[in-house]
Amino acid sequence: MTDLTTLDATTAADLIRRGDITSEALVTACLDRIAARDGDIGAWAHLDPAHVLDNARSADAARRAGQGTGALHGVPIGIKDIIDTAGLPTEHGCPIFKDRRPMHDAAVVTALKNAGAIILGKTVTTELALLTPSETRNPIFRDRSPGGSSAGSAAAVADLMVPAALGTQTAGSVLRPASYCGIYGFKPTRGLIPRSGILMQSHTLDTAGVLARSIEDVALLTDVLAAQDPADPVSYARSQPSLRAIAMTDAPLPPLFAVIKTPAWDTDAQPVMREAFDELVSALGDRCHVMDLVSAGDAIEQQRIVQLAENAAYYGPLLKRAPQLLSPGLTQRLEAGLAVPAHQYIDAIRAREGLYEVIDEITTNFTAILTLAAPGPAPKLSEGITGSPIFNGLWTYYGCPCISVPVMEADELPLGVQLVGARGDDGRLLRTARWLENFLAA
Amino acid sequence: MTDLTTLDATTAADLIRRGDITSEALVTACLDRIAARDGDIGAWAHLDPAHVLDNARSADAARRAGQGTGALHGVPIGIKDIIDTAGLPTEHGCPIFKDRRPMHDAAVVTALKNAGAIILGKTVTTELALLTPSETRNPIFRDRSPGGSSAGSAAAVADLMVPAALGTQTAGSVLRPASYCGIYGFKPTRGLIPRSGILMQSHTLDTAGVLARSIEDVALLTDVLAAQDPADPVSYARSQPSLRAIAMTDAPLPPLFAVIKTPAWDTDAQPVMREAFDELVSALGDRCHVMDLVSAGDAIEQQRIVQLAENAAYYGPLLKRAPQLLSPGLTQRLEAGLAVPAHQYIDAIRAREGLYEVIDEITTNFTAILTLAAPGPAPKLSEGITGSPIFNGLWTYYGCPCISVPVMEADELPLGVQLVGARGDDGRLLRTARWLENFLAA
Numbered sequence: 001m002t003d004l005t006t007l008d009a010t011t012a013a014d015l016i017r018r019g020d021i022t023s024e025a026l027v028t029a030c031l032d033r034i035a036a037r038d039g040d041i042g043a044w045a046h047l048d049p050a051h052v053l054d055n056a057r058s059a060d061a062a063r064r065a066g067q068g069t070g071a072l073h074g075v076p077i078g079i080k081d082i083i084d085t086a087g088l089p090t091e092h093g094c095p096i097f098k099d100r101r102p103m104h105d106a107a108v109v110t111a112l113k114n115a116g117a118i119i120l121g122k123t124v125t126t127e128l129a130l131l132t133p134s135e136t137r138n139p140i141f142r143d144r145s146p147g148g149s150s151a152g153s154a155a156a157v158a159d160l161m162v163p164a165a166l167g168t169q170t171a172g173s174v175l176r177p178a179s180y181c182g183i184y185g186f187k188p189t190r191g192l193i194p195r196s197g198i199l200m201q202s203h204t205l206d207t208a209g210v211l212a213r214s215i216e217d218v219a220l221l222t223d224v225l226a227a228q229d230p231a232d233p234v235s236y237a238r239s240q241p242s243l244r245a246i247a248m249t250d251a252p253l254p255p256l257f258a259v260i261k262t263p264a265w266d267t268d269a270q271p272v273m274r275e276a277f278d279e280l281v282s283a284l285g286d287r288c289h290v291m292d293l294v295s296a297g298d299a300i301e302q303q304r305i306v307q308l309a310e311n312a313a314y315y316g317p318l319l320k321r322a323p324q325l326l327s328p329g330l331t332q333r334l335e336a337g338l339a340v341p342a343h344q345y346i347d348a349i350r351a352r353e354g355l356y357e358v359i360d361e362i363t364t365n366f367t368a369i370l371t372l373a374a375p376g377p378a379p380k381l382s383e384g385i386t387g388s389p390i391f392n393g394l395w396t397y398y399g400c401p402c403i404s405v406p407v408m409e410a411d412e413l414p415l416g417v418q419l420v421g422a423r424g425d426d427g428r429l430l431r432t433a434r435w436l437e438n439f440l441a442a
Numbered sequence: 443m444t445d446l447t448t449l450d451a452t453t454a455a456d457l458i459r460r461g462d463i464t465s466e467a468l469v470t471a472c473l474d475r476i477a478a479r480d481g482d483i484g485a486w487a488h489l490d491p492a493h494v495l496d497n498a499r500s501a502d503a504a505r506r507a508g509q510g511t512g513a514l515h516g517v518p519i520g521i522k523d524i525i526d527t528a529g530l531p532t533e534h535g536c537p538i539f540k541d542r543r544p545m546h547d548a549a550v551v552t553a554l555k556n557a558g559a560i561i562l563g564k565t566v567t568t569e570l571a572l573l574t575p576s577e578t579r580n581p582i583f584r585d586r587s588p589g590g591s592s593a594g595s596a597a598a599v600a601d602l603m604v605p606a607a608l609g610t611q612t613a614g615s616v617l618r619p620a621s622y623c624g625i626y627g628f629k630p631t632r633g634l635i636p637r638s639g640i641l642m643q644s645h646t647l648d649t650a651g652v653l654a655r656s657i658e659d660v661a662l663l664t665d666v667l668a669a670q671d672p673a674d675p676v677s678y679a680r681s682q683p684s685l686r687a688i689a690m691t692d693a694p695l696p697p698l699f700a701v702i703k704t705p706a707w708d709t710d711a712q713p714v715m716r717e718a719f720d721e722l723v724s725a726l727g728d729r730c731h732v733m734d735l736v737s738a739g740d741a742i743e744q745q746r747i748v749q750l751a752e753n754a755a756y757y758g759p760l761l762k763r764a765p766q767l768l769s770p771g772l773t774q775r776l777e778a779g780l781a782v783p784a785h786q787y788i789d790a791i792r793a794r795e796g797l798y799e800v801i802d803e804i805t806t807n808f809t810a811i812l813t814l815a816a817p818g819p820a821p822k823l824s825e826g827i828t829g830s831p832i833f834n835g836l837w838t839y840y841g842c843p844c845i846s847v848p849v850m851e852a853d854e855l856p857l858g859v860q861l862v863g864a865r866g867d868d869g870r871l872l873r874t875a876r877w878l879e880n881f882l883a884a
Contacts, residue, residue: 203792233795309784309785309788310788312784312785313784313785313788313789313792316785337784337785338783338785339783340783340784340785341780341781341782341783341784342751342754342755342779342782342783342784342786342787343751343754343755343758343779343780343782344784345784345787345788346751346752346755346787347755350645350755353675
């Protein structure tokens with residue numbers, strides 16, 4: 001019999017719907033694996049096994065009673081601990097928020113529950129979803145970081161503790177851990193997934209995303225999560241094509257990739273990553289067009305300024321409230337953020353309007369942008385860092401959908417390749433990621 | 443025979459449409475009055491009489507040929523000199539832009555031309571539409587300021603040089619000069635009138651508006667100007683009810699006013715203004731409910747911060763380019779703006795979201811807010827100021843529609859009362875202004 005923990009969410013939902021497995025059996029398998037391994041990994045911040053098993057049994061009873069089943073009926077999902085859950089603590093990876101229990105579910109949690117999903121528990125986030133590492137270990141090599149800030153979500157999904165989990169990205173907090181842990185990390189177009197009930201560190205950049213072990217899961221979860229959020233000014237109304245249907249359809253033409261290395265290639269990319277990426281580009285041959293994006297260096301800097309200034313506006317009050325409960329790294333970051341002048345911030349916000357046109361031009365003429373998901377493999381824990389988001393921040397700033405696809409490796413360490421798509425065309429990006437995966441597997 | 447310069451735009455358009463007067467006659471009367479009086483007043487920055495008369499004759503010929511006439515066919519309109527006009531210079535009241543001739547009309551100028559209006563000329567603006575006075579005199583008492591920054595537009599309309607003119611407001615640049623000059627000044631809901639082609643000093647606050655001598659003119663011009671502007675993120679799509687039809691209909695109920703004096707009443711309102719306003723409130727009796735707006739003090743400060751910071755972002759580069767061509771007051775202002783920290787600016791932007799709810803609550807429960815349009819009568823030229831926008835800035839920050847109605851005076855100096863309406867409900871505000879005027883005339 002299959003180890004239920006190896007199932008992806010799509011397959012698990014199908015098996016539950018058909019009555020081939022129960023939600024209780026799947027949830028039990030996940031909880032058993034967590035019990036056996038999370039002492040070492042440290043992916044979970046809050047778990048209530050008895051409560052979760054109750055919910056799983058209720059889901060099974062509802063199905064047996066012939067009640068309708070949602071797209072994720074009975075399937076356990078992990079939730080990053082900056083996303084509010086009414087039944088479980090939400091502590092933001094920061095002792096200032098210890099024992100905080102929100103009254104309401106975040107909009108994304110409500111959407112998952114409406115689709116029948118079981119909230120398995122809360123996954124560890126780095127301190128306030130920024131750069132100070134959590135205690136989480138990379139499940140592939142435990143002396144390495146899983147990345148951050150969605151550390152627990154990436155580690156839990158990679159370690160088969162849960163089929164999929166929610167993360168968030170302001171610079172590279174979904175794609176970088178996905179690359180380090182050898183799974184898929186998807187940050188959709190800014191505004192596609194509602195942000196109500198998620199800790200805000202930057203209204204301009206924050207985007208919720210998905211960590212999963214198949215592209216179909218990424219599409220399925222995003223379909224469930226996408227909605228207009230009247231409380232969120234960047235949220236937009238759209239017709240509701242199924243991303244999953246688009247993603248799983250074959251494209252009419254093979255894709256053409258714009259290969260953009262950005263100035264960070266020279267300054268930050270590690271030799272093993274450069275070698276693997278150049279090999280990949282060679283393998284793709286005339287499907288690739290290597291080009292410069294003149295504004296990439298500016299965009300890297302503008303994302304940095306916007307995040308730094310908005311971080312200080314949102315978290316700055318904590319510096320006064322309880323400075324002793326913030327890490328030295330965060331304190332330093334907030335102090336730097338408080339010193340950013342408004343005109344520099346406004347310039348960085350304004351500059352984006354013009355850059356949108358350049359990016360839209362590229363994503364019109366190419367199927368996707370092909371670039372690195374991270375500078376190299378997961379850093380060693382002894383380095384005390386979660387790695388650099390320098391290959392992610394600019395695309396988050398542009399608001400484009402991005403996915404890290406686990407198709408490379410070096411010395412058994414996974415390396416993700418990042419595909420960046422046209423804003424608003426998330427389905428086509430996922431379809432292109434599937435093409436890439438199939439091409440390389442052939 | 444009527445002196446054609448006394449006609450408002452609505453009446454002039456009707457007479458031209460019926461063939462009772464020609465555009466050429468009306469434009470000639472305006473140009474003659476300007477020639478006779480503008481040496482003293484200084485309301486006009488650029489005029490090309492021969493070109494304007496050609497346009498007026500073309501409008502007359504088109505009408506005689508039976509071609510369609512727009513809502514403002516043949517009617518001359520003045521344009522503040524920060525609004526781009528393809529046929530005339532646009533110099534922003536600043537020698538750095540001397541002889542600047544833009545290639546394209548601003549969206550509002552295109553809209554006026556499409557409605558058949560004749561662009562009579564460019565009206566004087568204060569330096570970059572900020573606080574350093576222009577040379578313009580108040581036409582009622584020439585030793586007084588017309589206010590600013592839409593100084594020439596207000597003075598020209600008040601002095602019967604043109605039936606109506608366009609202005610812009612970031613704090614109080616339409617309503618304050620209207621109050622000082624005894625005419626109507628209307629700043630519609632932010633986003634109703636497109637801003638493309640207008641000098642930007644603050645994307646958060648800048649709003650185009652109308653200076654005129656009747657409420658019907660205000661409505662007619664706004665109907666012509668309102669449009670969605672794809673290039674302007676604050677622009678919004680709406681169904682197109684005629685503001686004029688709403689404004690000229692009688693309300694089903696007499697209005698109920700929320701009288702809000704704000705903390706500036708104690709610090710800035712002059713005795714003659716306090717007395718006149720309190721008399722007005724007494725005359726309105728139980729139509730008025732005097733109340734506090736707890737956030738008003740904060741909003742005054744937040745508007746100030748937002749404008750200061752955005753001014754520095756937009757105009758700061760001029761400090762490097764040609765500091766000797768900026769006034770000392772502006773230089774000081776830009777230096778102060780460059781020092782605003784980003785977190786303070788972001789806080790001021792964020793605070794508005796919550797304040798919208800408070801304002802929407804008030805404008806749901808009351809027909810309009812009744813407050814001062816200015817701290818007192820027009821200041822003397824010898825004071826070297828254009829007056830304070832402290833009673834206007836907060837409503838501009840809220841994005842509400844506001845109108846200054848010339849219904850009070852002290853020692854023959856006009857004083858405006860300001861009505862503030864619900865965001866998006868500009869027609870009801872204008873209808874309420876008409877009710878007020880009729881009530882006081884009765």
